[in-house]
Amino acid sequence: MEQLQMTRSTQLKTKPATDQLGFGRHFTDHMLLMDYSKGQGWHAPRIVPYGPLTLDPSAMVFHYGQEVFEGMKAYRTPQGEVVLFRPDMNLKRLNHSCERLSIPQVDEKALLDAIRQLIVLEKDWIPEGEGNSLYIRPFIIATEPGLGVRAAHDYLLLVILSPVGAYYSEGIHPVRIYVEDQYVRAVRGGTGEAKTSGNYASGIKAQEVAEGLGFSQVLWLDGVEHKYIEEVGSMNVFFKVNGEVITPALNGSILAGITRDSVIHMLKSWGVKVTERRISVEELYTAWQEGKLEEAFGTGTAAVISPIGFMKWEGHEMEINGGETGDYAKKLYDQLTGIQRGELDDPFSWRYVVR
Amino acid sequence: MEQLQMTRSTQLKTKPATDQLGFGRHFTDHMLLMDYSKGQGWHAPRIVPYGPLTLDPSAMVFHYGQEVFEGMKAYRTPQGEVVLFRPDMNLKRLNHSCERLSIPQVDEKALLDAIRQLIVLEKDWIPEGEGNSLYIRPFIIATEPGLGVRAAHDYLLLVILSPVGAYYSEGIHPVRIYVEDQYVRAVRGGTGEAKTSGNYASGIKAQEVAEGLGFSQVLWLDGVEHKYIEEVGSMNVFFKVNGEVITPALNGSILAGITRDSVIHMLKSWGVKVTERRISVEELYTAWQEGKLEEAFGTGTAAVISPIGFMKWEGHEMEINGGETGDYAKKLYDQLTGIQRGELDDPFSWRYVVR
Numbered sequence: 001m002e003q004l005q006m007t008r009s010t011q012l013k014t015k016p017a018t019d020q021l022g023f024g025r026h027f028t029d030h031m032l033l034m035d036y037s038k039g040q041g042w043h044a045p046r047i048v049p050y051g052p053l054t055l056d057p058s059a060m061v062f063h064y065g066q067e068v069f070e071g072m073k074a075y076r077t078p079q080g081e082v083v084l085f086r087p088d089m090n091l092k093r094l095n096h097s098c099e100r101l102s103i104p105q106v107d108e109k110a111l112l113d114a115i116r117q118l119i120v121l122e123k124d125w126i127p128e129g130e131g132n133s134l135y136i137r138p139f140i141i142a143t144e145p146g147l148g149v150r151a152a153h154d155y156l157l158l159v160i161l162s163p164v165g166a167y168y169s170e171g172i173h174p175v176r177i178y179v180e181d182q183y184v185r186a187v188r189g190g191t192g193e194a195k196t197s198g199n200y201a202s203g204i205k206a207q208e209v210a211e212g213l214g215f216s217q218v219l220w221l222d223g224v225e226h227k228y229i230e231e232v233g234s235m236n237v238f239f240k241v242n243g244e245v246i247t248p249a250l251n252g253s254i255l256a257g258i259t260r261d262s263v264i265h266m267l268k269s270w271g272v273k274v275t276e277r278r279i280s281v282e283e284l285y286t287a288w289q290e291g292k293l294e295e296a297f298g299t300g301t302a303a304v305i306s307p308i309g310f311m312k313w314e315g316h317e318m319e320i321n322g323g324e325t326g327d328y329a330k331k332l333y334d335q336l337t338g339i340q341r342g343e344l345d346d347p348f349s350w351r352y353v354v355r
Numbered sequence: 356m357e358q359l360q361m362t363r364s365t366q367l368k369t370k371p372a373t374d375q376l377g378f379g380r381h382f383t384d385h386m387l388l389m390d391y392s393k394g395q396g397w398h399a400p401r402i403v404p405y406g407p408l409t410l411d412p413s414a415m416v417f418h419y420g421q422e423v424f425e426g427m428k429a430y431r432t433p434q435g436e437v438v439l440f441r442p443d444m445n446l447k448r449l450n451h452s453c454e455r456l457s458i459p460q461v462d463e464k465a466l467l468d469a470i471r472q473l474i475v476l477e478k479d480w481i482p483e484g485e486g487n488s489l490y491i492r493p494f495i496i497a498t499e500p501g502l503g504v505r506a507a508h509d510y511l512l513l514v515i516l517s518p519v520g521a522y523y524s525e526g527i528h529p530v531r532i533y534v535e536d537q538y539v540r541a542v543r544g545g546t547g548e549a550k551t552s553g554n555y556a557s558g559i560k561a562q563e564v565a566e567g568l569g570f571s572q573v574l575w576l577d578g579v580e581h582k583y584i585e586e587v588g589s590m591n592v593f594f595k596v597n598g599e600v601i602t603p604a605l606n607g608s609i610l611a612g613i614t615r616d617s618v619i620h621m622l623k624s625w626g627v628k629v630t631e632r633r634i635s636v637e638e639l640y641t642a643w644q645e646g647k648l649e650e651a652f653g654t655g656t657a658a659v660i661s662p663i664g665f666m667k668w669e670g671h672e673m674e675i676n677g678g679e680t681g682d683y684a685k686k687l688y689d690q691l692t693g694i695q696r697g698e699l700d701d702p703f704s705w706r707y708v709v710r
Contacts, residue, residue, distance in 0.1 A: 024413065024502025031412060052409045057515050058382060062496055065420050065552030066559065102559045137502060141417055147379025147492060147517060149589055151559050160412050162502060182544055187578040189539030191557050197420030198553020202546050204421065204457045204506050223542040224579050234504055 001034075001045055001110035004117055009049035018129045021165035023302065024137070028125040028161040032118045034111075036104055038153035045114050047121060050160065056145035060152040066142035067197045068097035071301045072258075073133040073164075074119050074354065076126045077342025082119060082354040084136075085340045087112055089258045094138060096256075097194040102151035103140055111138070112352075115159055119354045122161055131166025131337075135302075167303040172333050174309025174325055177232060177296075178215035179281055180206045181314065185231065185253075187223030192230075192253030199255075200234065207233070217298070219281070219311065223253065227280045235298030235306060236260035239284060240328055242292040249276040259299040263332055265348055272328070281313050288318045295326030304340070305333040356389075356400055356465035359472055364404035373484045376520035378657065379492070383480040383516040387473045389466075391459055393508035400469050402476060405515065411500035415507040421497035422552045423452035426656045427613075428488040428519075429474050429709065431481045432697025437474060437709040439491075440695045442467055444613045449493060451611075452549040457506035458495055466493070467707075470514055474709045477516055486521025486692075490657075522658040527688050529664025529680055532587060532651075533570035534636055535561045536669065540586065540608075542578030547585075547608030554610075555589065562588070572653070574636075574666065578608065582635045590653030590661060591615035594639060595683055597647040604631040614654040618687055620703055627683070636668050643673045650681030659695075660688040 009029045016026045027050050034045040061067055070090045075083050091108040098105055115136065126134040138159045142152035183206035186192025186199055206218045217233035229248050231237060236257040238247045245267055250256050267274045287293040296308035307330075309323040320326075338344035342351065364384045371381045382405050389400040416422055425445045430438050446463040453460055470491065481489040493514045497507035538561035541547025541554055558573070565573045572588035584603050586592060591612040593602045600622055605611050622629045642648040651663035662685075664678040675681075693699030697706065 022503075027413060027500075050412070053412055054407045054409055057386060057405070057408055057513050058379065058492075058517075061552075062416065062422065062494060063424055063492070063552060063555070064559070065422065065554075065556035067417065067420065067556070069418055100560060101556055102563055135502070137413075137418070139417060145382075147490070148377075149555055149559070149562075151563060158412050162413075184542055184544030187539055187542040187545065189537055189578060189581070190542065190545075191553070196553075196556060197416075197418060198546070198551075198556050199420075200418070200504055201420035201422070201456055201551060201553050204419070204504070205455060207504075208457055208506060223544060226544070 001107050002043060004114050005044070005046040007046065007048045015125065016163065018127045018132055018165070021127060021132060021163050023164045024135060024162045026163055028122045028163070030118060030121055032114055032159035034157040036155040036157070042104065042106060042157070047118055055143060058145040058147055060142035060144050060146065063147060064142070064149055065196070065198050066101055066103060066152055067139065068094060068101055068103055069137060069139035069195055069197070070094045072136045073301060073340070074126055074136060075133050075341045079342060081342060082123055082126060083342055084352040084354060086258050086262070086350045087115070087352050089261070093195065093256060093258070097196055098140065100191055100194040101196055103142070103155060106157065116354050118159055118161065125161060125163050127163045131168065133164055135162045135164045137162065172305065172307065172325055172330065174307040174323060175216040176214065176310040177217050177219050177308050177312070178210040178213060179311060179313035180210070180218040180220055181226055184223040185220045188252050190223070190253060193250065193255060195255060203234070215312065221281060227282065228278050229281055229284065230254050232298040232308070235300035235303065237296070237298050238263065239279065239293065240295035240326065241287045242294070244273045244275060245328065246275050246277065246279050248279060251278070257299055259301060259304060259336070262336060262350065263299050266332060266335060267328070269347070285313060285316055285318065288320070293318070293320055295328055296320050297326070297329040304337055305329050356462050356469070357398060359469050360401040362401065362403045370480065371518065373482045373487055373520070376482060376487060376518050378519045379490060379517045381518055383477045383518070385473060385476055387469055387514035389512040391510040391512070397459065397461060397512070402473055410498060413500040413502055415497035415499050415501065418502060419497070419504055420551070420553050421456055421458060421507055422494065423449060423456055423458055424492060424494035424550055424552070425449045427491045428656060428695070429481055429491060430488050430696045434697060436697060437478055437481060438697050439707040439709060441613050441617070441705045442470070442707050444616070448550065448611060448613070452551055453495065455546055455549040456551055458510060461512065471709050473514055473516065480516060480518050482518040486523065488519055490517045490519045492517065527660065527662065527680055527685065529662040529678060530571040531569065531665040532572050532574050532663050533565040533568060534666060534668035535565070535573040535575055536581055539578040540575045543607050545578070545608060548605065548610055550610060558589070570667065576636060582637065583633050584636055584639065585609050587653040587663070590655035590658065592651070592653050593618065594634065594648065595650035595681065596642045597649070599628045599630060600683065601630050601632065601634050603634060606633070612654055614656060614659060614691070617691060617705065618654050621687060621690060622683070624702070640668060640671055640673065643675070648673070648675055650683055651675050652681070652684040659692055660684050
C-alpha cells in the first residue's frame with residue numbers, strides 16, 4: 001500500500017459528554033479513506049477531516065448493495081495504553097465478506113496499520129468511564145456510477161470512529177427474546193456469513209415486530225426448515241444445557257463472530273465442554289421443560305455478552321435462570337471486558353496495542 | 356403531496372449518440388428528489404439539476420442496506436406521444452417493497468404525477484431508434500446518520516432517468532443459462548419479493564461464476580430445497596412444456612414482475628394454457644428428455660423477453676428449441692414491445708400517456 005497521506009482538520013469538534021454517547025451517534029474529527037479502481041487497485045490511502053461523501057445518484061451501492069463492513073472497539077487501559085481486541089480477525093473477516101460480495105481484497109496488514117494511525121490521531125476521542133469505548137467502523141461501498149447489474153469497478157473504503165457508551169448503562173441485565181418463525185435473516189448459499197448490509201436490511205422488519213410485542217431481540221431460525229437456531233438479533237448465541245455449552249455451528253448462514261470465537265476459547269480454557277452443532281428450538285424447549293436449560297446469552301462486539309432471561313417460541317414462554325444473568329454469562333462478561341480493557345491478563349494474546 | 360418545486364439546469368448536457376447508449380450509463384439533466392423525516396413525513400418534492408448526492412458516511416444505507424428501487428421505461432410512439440407501461444404497477448410494488456424494508460409508504464398517485472412532470476421536462480432525452488427508450492429508476496435510501504441497527508428516521512426518494520439502447524442490438528437472440536446449485540438469491544421469509552439492493556448484491560457472485568463458465572445468466576433455485584425454479588438472472592422465467600406455459604408461482608421469494616404479469620395476460624388472451632405453480636429443475640429436465648420442453652424464456656423490464664437456448668444443470672446439458680428463439684417468445688416480444696411503443700393496439704389499457 002502507498003504511503004498514507006494525512007490532512008488534519010483545522011477545526012476540531014466539541015466532544016460529547018461521556019454520559020450522552022449512545023451508540024454510533026457521534027463521530028470523530030477524521031476518517032480514513034482509500035480508493036479502488038479497476039487496473040489501479042487499492043490506492044490513495046488518506047486520513048482526512050470527517051465529512052460528507054459526494055456520490056453520483058447512480059453509484060452502484062445505492063442500487064445493488066455491494067457493501068461490506070466491520071465493527072471493533074478501541075479501549076484505554078488503566079496503564080494509559082490504547083488497545084484493540086483481535087483486529088486481525090476483523091480484517092480477515094472483512095476480506096471474507098469481500099470475497100462473497102465480489103469486492104476486491106484489501107491488504108489486511110496495511111489496513112490495520114492505517115487504522116492504527118487514525119486511532120493515534122484520534123486517541124483523545126476514546127471516552128473515559130466504565131464501559132465506554134471508541135467504536136471503529138471500516139466499510140467498503142461500490143461507488144461506480146451505472147445501473148448495470150454486475151460487480152462495480154470502483155470502490156471506496158472508509159473507516160469512521162464513534163465514541164460509544166456502555167451497552168448496559170445500569171449493569172449487565174438479561175433481555176427478552178422472540179423466536180422469529182416467519183421472517184428469515186439468511187440462508188445457506190446466501191450472504192449470511194458475510195458482514196454485508198443486505199443481511200441487516202432483511203432483519204429490520206422482524207425486529208420491529210418483536211419490539212411491538214415487547215421483546216428486545218429476535219432469535220433467528222434457519223431459512224430452510226425454520227427449526228434450527230442461528231443468531232439472536234445481530235449476535236451469535238450460546239446455551240448452557242445440563243452443564244454443557246452449545247452454540248450453533250458455522251454453517252454458511254451464520255456470521256463467524258469474533259466474540260463468539262473468544263467465548264469458545266475462554267470456556268474451553270476453564271474446562272467447560274463447548275459444542276458447536278446444529279440445535280433446534282424444539283430441543284431447546286424440551287431441555288427447558290426438563291429444567292436443563294441453565295443459561296442463554298448472545299455475543300457480539302456491541303454488547304460483548306447479552307444474557308437472555310426470557311424466550312417466547314410460538315405458544316411457549318420460557319424463563320431462563322429465573323430471568324437473571326447466569327454465572328457463565330457474568331463471568332465471561334467480566335473476564336472478556338477485563339481483557340479487552342487491559343484490566344486483566346491477556347492469556348490468549350488478544351490485545352493489540354496501538355502505538 | 357406538496358407542490359413540486361422545479362429548478363432548471365442552466366447548462367444542458369450533450370446527449371449521447373443513439374448507438375452509444377448502453378444501459379444505465381448516461382443520465383439526463385434533471386432528477387426528482389423528495390425527503391422524508393419522522394414527524395414531517397414525505398415532503399419537499401422537487402426537480403433539480405442531476406448531480407451528486409452529499410451524504411454523511413454514517414448514513415444508514417451504507418451500513419444496513421435499507422433501500423428499495425423500481426425500473427420502468429418511457430417510449431416515444433409513432434404518433435409522437437410519450438408513454439409509460441403500467442407505471443401504477445411499479446409504484447404499487449415500490450410500496451410493497453417499502454413495507455418489507457420498513458420504509459415509509461409513498462403516495463403512489465402523487466409520485467406518478469411528479470415522475471410525469473420530470474419526463475415532460477426531459478422528453479428530448481427519449482432516444483430515437485428501434486428498441487431505444489428512456490429508463491426510469493425510482494429509488495429510496497435511508498439517509499439518517501447513525502450506526503444503530505433499526506429503521507431510519509430520514510429517507511431520500513430519487514428518480515433518475517437514463518437513455519438506454521436496445522437490449523438486443525442485433526435482434527432478439529437466445530442466451531445460455533447455468534442452473535445455480537450453490538448460491539441462493541432469496542428464500543421464503545427473506546426479501547426476495549421486494550425489489551431491494553441486498554437481493555442483487557447476493558446474486559453478483561453467482562453471475563460472475565456463470566460468466567466464467569461461458570453462460571450469460573444464472574437460473575436460481577429455491578433456497579430451501581435447491582430444487583424448484585425461481586428466477587433467471589434478474590428476470591422471471593417461463594417454460595413451454597407440451598403446449599402448456601408454466602411459470603413459478605409467486606411464493607414470497609420471487610419478484611412479482613410486471614412483464615411477468617403482462618405475459619400471463621397476453622398468453623391467456625391467445626387461449627394458451629398458463630399455469631403458475633412450483634416446478635422443479637428435475638421435472639424440467641425430464642420434460643426435455645422426453646422432447647416436451649419446447650421453449651424457455653425470461654421476462655423483465657430491461658430485455659422484455661429473453662429466450663433461453665441452452666441450459667446446464669449439474670452434468671446435464673439441454674439445448675432448447677434447437678437453440679433458437681421459440682414462437683411464443685418471438686410473438687410475445689413483438690406484441691409486448693409493440694404495445695409498449697404504441698405501435699400496436701392496447702387491448703389491456705396498459706399504456707399511460709405522459710402529457
